[in-house]
Amino acid sequence: MTTAMTETRQGGTGGRSAVAARAREVVKAYGSGETRVVALDRVDVDIHRGRFTAIMGPSGSGKSTLMHCLAGLDTVTSGHIHLDDTEITGLKDKKLTQLRRDNIGFIFQAFNLLPTLNALENITLPMDIAGRKPDAQWLARVVDTVGLAGRLKHRPTELSGGQQQRVAVARALASRPQIIFGDEPTGNLDSRAGAEVLGFLRQSVDELGQTIVMVTHDPVAASYADRVIFLADGRIVDEMANPSAEQVLDRMKDFDARGRTS
Ligand SMILES: Nc1ncnc2c1ncn2[C@@H]1O[C@H](COP(=O)(O)OP(=O)(O)O)[C@@H](O)[C@H]1O
Numbered sequence: 001m002t003t004a005m006t007e008t009r010q011g012g013t014g015g016r017s018a019v020a021a022r023a024r025e026v027v028k029a030y031g032s033g034e035t036r037v038v039a040l041d042r043v044d045v046d047i048h049r050g051r052f053t054a055i056m057g058p059s060g061s062g063k064s065t066l067m068h069c070l071a072g073l074d075t076v077t078s079g080h081i082h083l084d085d086t087e088i089t090g091l092k093d094k095k096l097t098q099l100r101r102d103n104i105g106f107i108f109q110a111f112n113l114l115p116t117l118n119a120l121e122n123i124t125l126p127m128d129i130a131g132r133k134p135d136a137q138w139l140a141r142v143v144d145t146v147g148l149a150g151r152l153k154h155r156p157t158e159l160s161g162g163q164q165q166r167v168a169v170a171r172a173l174a175s176r177p178q179i180i181f182g183d184e185p186t187g188n189l190d191s192r193a194g195a196e197v198l199g200f201l202r203q204s205v206d207e208l209g210q211t212i213v214m215v216t217h218d219p220v221a222a223s224y225a226d227r228v229i230f231l232a233d234g235r236i237v238d239e240m241a242n243p244s245a246e247q248v249l250d251r252m253k254d255f256d257a258r259g260r261t262s
């Protein structure tokens with residue numbers, strides 16, 4: 001266990017590429033003619049394995065679209081998306097569904113837990129549906145990291161918002177996906193519950209070697225990430241390593257100021 005953790009800390013990738021996902025020249029346009037909106041305008045990005053990446057930018061800048069395209073939830077108009085060594089652009093629906101199921105975890109704003117199942121059943125549900133047996137050792141580690149060991153028999157209504165979202169995070173981690181994508185995963189939580197979930201996401205990167213991509217508009221949430229990518233008008237306009245909330249806030253203010261003068 002210690003070895004695995006050391007390996008993770010040193011960025012060991014188990015022989016896999018250091019890039020978990022990449023976008024090249026990605027354009028995503030909605031509609032056509034006069035109503036055409038270019039949500040992504042020739043985006044190039046590498047998502048580093050075993051790192052926590054935040055995507056930020058003003059409302060409508062293309063954050064959700066970029067995440068959906070990287071995760072194969074939406075098709076691109078042109079350009080290429082690779083997940084590990086697999087090009088997902090152009091994959092047929094069935095293959096894409098399978099690839100998503102086997103490689104990607106999602107955490108959304110709404111926790112989407114099933115009310116009739118307890119926490120543990122919710123965590124293993126996607127694997128149960130896929131007919132896959134969870135790796136018992138891994139599951140125990142995830143549950144331990146979540147810090148909900150005493151609450152696994154509780155149903156969602158018996159858990160706080162923060163605890164419910166931690167169950168949703170554990171559910172995403174349980175199958176050891178290559179990447180976890182979150183669109184404002186703490187958007188529905190108060191700041192304390194949000195901090196709890198963000199701390200857990202951070203821990204899953206540091207201790208379990210998880211790769212995470214999170215869309216957020218909150219500088220504090222972004223400060224948990226290793227790297228922040230800034231989008232404006234569908235383009236990557238900046239990025240920041242090891243960001244502090246203050247640095248991110250300053251950068252966001254800059255966008256606002258420019259928005260007002262242009
Ligand atoms: N399904 C859609 N149909 C038409 N336009 C869309 C659709 N989804 C997003 N857009 C447009 O694409 C742009 C980027 O949207 P989005 O990625 O949701 O931005 P963000 O997540 O940064 O707020 C916006 O101008 C938005 O109105």
Ligand SMILES: [Mg+2]
Nearest residue numbers: 063064065215
């Ligand atoms: Mg969005």
